[in-house]
Amino acid sequence: MMLLLTLPGSGGVWEEGKHAENGQKWRSLEHKGPLFPPEYEPLPSSVSFLYNGTPVILRPATEEVATFYAKMLDHEFTTKEVFQNNFFTDWKEVMTETERQLISDLSQCDFSNIHKYFVEKTEEKRNMTKEEKQVLKEEANKLTEEYGYCLLDGHREKIGNFRVEPPGLFRGRGEHPKMGKLKKRVQPEDVIINCSKDVKIPEPPPGHRWKKVQHDNTVTWLASWVENIHGHIKYIMLNPSSKLKGEKDWQKYETARKLKLSVDSIRSEYQSAWTSCEMKQRQYGVALYFIDKLALRAGNEKDDDTADTVGCCSLRVEHINLHRHLDSLDYVVEFDFLGKDSIRYYNKVPVEKQVYKNLKLFMNSKNPDDDLFDRISTTYLNKKLNEAMPGLTAKVFRTFNASTTLQEQLNQLTTGQCTWVSWPILAYNRANRAVAILCNHQRAAPKTFEKSMQLLQEKIKKKQEEVEKAKKELKQAKKEHKQLPSEVLVQKMEKTVKRLLEQLKKLQLLETDRNENKVIALGTSKLNYLDPRISVAWCKKNNVPVEKIYNKTQRAKFAWAIDMADENFQF
DNA sequence: CAGATGACTTGAGCATAATGGG
DNA sequence: CCCATTATGCTCAAGTCATCTG
Known part of the structure; x- marks a missing residue:
């Protein structure tokens, strides 16, 4: 599938990327090859x-x-x-x-x-x-300058990871059966170089040669090697700020926006599948419902030699509990499983009666470790989705629901009488957080969390005392100047009280913000799921500098969006 | 058509740089 | 200005999904 992405009137570099017919990703590619880690330095003899x-x-x-x-x-x-x-x-x-x-x-x-x-x-x-640190820094900069960039179709582009991964002990996430295995040193003889034909081929380190030099412009990587733990291929690729990656990102969000047009019919289609006479269709209907409603991942089958984690299609009977009534709700599904990176997903969700009945049916006479959706696979699911809308796959729902949520939350939080309006950044964070919670993006609570919360609480207390004091003084002053209520001093004091109250309010909001953010990571959704044009448009509409929302790296990654979105953009 | 392979996106955690409050 | 806290960038593991292969 190739989307033709054009934006009327925007002009500029983002319209160039139309050469992707027949899968060509570039016309010319030149680079210096990857940078290898230093050789092993034996320990001094005194260390035994x-x-x-x-x-x-x-x-x-x-x-x-x-x-x-x-x-x-x-x-x-x-x-x-x-x-x-x-x-x-x-x-x-x-x-x-x-x-x-x-x-x-x-x-x-x-x-x-x-x-x-x-x-x-x-x-x-x-x-x-x-001074010593400065010298080291300059040396590092020199290496980045030399190895960190490539020339793609004549544009100098930043490379994402130009270093070959150093050897060490493998530490997977969660209870990984291969933890502690030796991750071997990668030699130039293991590395395949990909670049154009007519260009200077990168030099292998002295005394070495490359495994292979190829000129395949249907792929975007510059170098690759096979890692020894699972036999997977590792790649050297471009930085997200590159045009190549930016256009792909744009395309991803355009696909998600296209889903908006057909999501209603897709929803009613999977709902009608709940009562199909075919078990497979019922499973399809319920699985897609979970993916849509809860933003679950597709859940491909995994190898046995990896941590035991699941997504939607790989859910097992043991991962859900059904409650006819729970906390005054009917038909509640309790999810408890380890998802990607062994992050726990725990959620209690009321569902439609028919979904509940189907789940009972799927679980009937199965063992706890049997697949809940035993008749379907991610391949089947995606095939059906692609028929419903070209380019549609399970993960598009995550993007779609994340971006839709952000748009709705921003519209809600920054209009009307809501307290967040006065501090738009906090409102934005709150909207961002709603998405992160939806996508279950968690982090370990910061080590210094309790301490920094305590500090903030002390600050709030102090501010409260200040407010009280200022109020008292104002009252006193008013009393003393009863006959002269328009006294300048009184007005000044009133202003002070007002200012202090504002400051207090802000501190309290900050406390809420921090508390709500304790175990929630905003970065992942911001970087991967939220159409940046929503944020750019919101910034423009609310007169918030885009720098307050996106740092330098993020602005580089989202250059395409900053370039093209006006304040009227809606996802 | 199932399983393997390959390419690419997504993800948390950690090291380092930047910042800001005392 | 210095140190502690926070922000940023980097690392590399772990997903998704299309295509290949037998």
């Missing part, structure tokens, strides 16, 4: 690894893997059995025969000297003088 209490000298390759473990010593996951076993198995594979003979028990390994050495090293680095 102990086995059974006695120092053992390891060959550099073995020692390097030992340092990976040593560096992680104060992380909780090094205490996990899976982590230790995976590490030890992979470490032994790196050892020489002699080393392997000796080191047969991880619990006899003492990495504490190595750990201490690295702690000291970070400390040293922290204590470097400003």
Whole structure:
């Protein structure tokens, strides 16, 4: 599917991107290849690894893997059995025969000297003088300047990740069965370079050669290699600020906006599927209902060697509980499962009676670990969706519902007598938060949360006292000047009270804002789900500088939207 | 047509830089 | 101005979905 994206009157660079017929992503591509991490530097001889209490000298390759473990010593996951076993198995594979003979028990390994050495090293680095830090910074800038950019169709574009990932110990999210495995060092011989034919081919590091150099302009990556933990391909790609990525992003939101036109008919279609005589259709109807109503992810099947997480289509019977009545509500579904990144999804949702009845039916005579939607797959779901509207897939609903929610919330919070109107940024955050909650974007509560809340509360108390004091003084002054109520002093005091009250109100709103934000992450939805044109238009309409909403990076990513959206844009 | 592969988006957490209050 | 707190950028894992393959 190719959307032809044109915007009347906008002119400029964003209309150029029309060459994507037959899947061509670029005409010319030139870059310097990825930057490799520095070679391993052996430990000074004074830092020793102990086995059974006695120092053992390891060959550099073995020692390097030992340092990976040593560096992680104060992380909780090094205490996990899976982590230790995976590490030890992979470490032994790196050892020489002699080393392997000796080191047969991880619990006899003492990495504490190595750990201490690295702690000291970070400390040293922290204590470097400003000048030394400056030198380091300049060196880093030089590398970014050299490797961080490429030339795509004649435009200099920022690369997203120009560094090859360094070796280390794999730490997946959640209870990952492969945690602790050795993530091997990537060599130039593992790397495929993608660039145009007529251009200077990047030099491999001295003494090395590339795995392959190809010239495929139907893909957007500059380099790739296969990672050894799962055998997945890793890519070097462009930064979100690039034209290539920007146009793709724009297209994504245009697809979501197109859903607006057919969402009513799609909704009534899946609702009628709830009473279909075919079980498969009923499952389709209920699954899509969840995706639409709750913004669940599609839920593809996963490999066994990954953490046990689910999305909509992979929900199992054990992940929901049905309540005929709950908290004065009827037909409540209680969801409790681990989603992407092993983030818990917990929600109690009242549903239509027919949905409830169907869920009972789907669960009938199944085991807890059986699939809830056993007759459908994400492939089937997406095939049906694509028939309903070209380009429509499950994830479009997330974008659609997120952006629609933002638009509605902004319209609501910034009109009328609502208290948020006076502080539009807080209103915006609140709208953003409604979306983040919908999408279940969570974060760990900040370490200093309680402390900073306490501080804020003290501030509020102080301000309250100030208000009281000012009010009293005003009263007193009024009394004293009863015969002269228009006295300048009284007016001034009235102003002070008013100002203090405003400040108090703002602090209290800030407190609400912080509290509501404790475990909610706004960044992900802002970056991936909210049509930036909604925000840009809102800024213009409310005279809020766009810088208050988007920082420099975000403005670069959303340059296309800032460029084209006027204040009348509606999602 | 199921399963594998490939390309690309989405995601949380962490290191570092920037900021602002004492 | 300095230190602590917050904001930003980076990292790399983990999803989605289209296409390939046998």
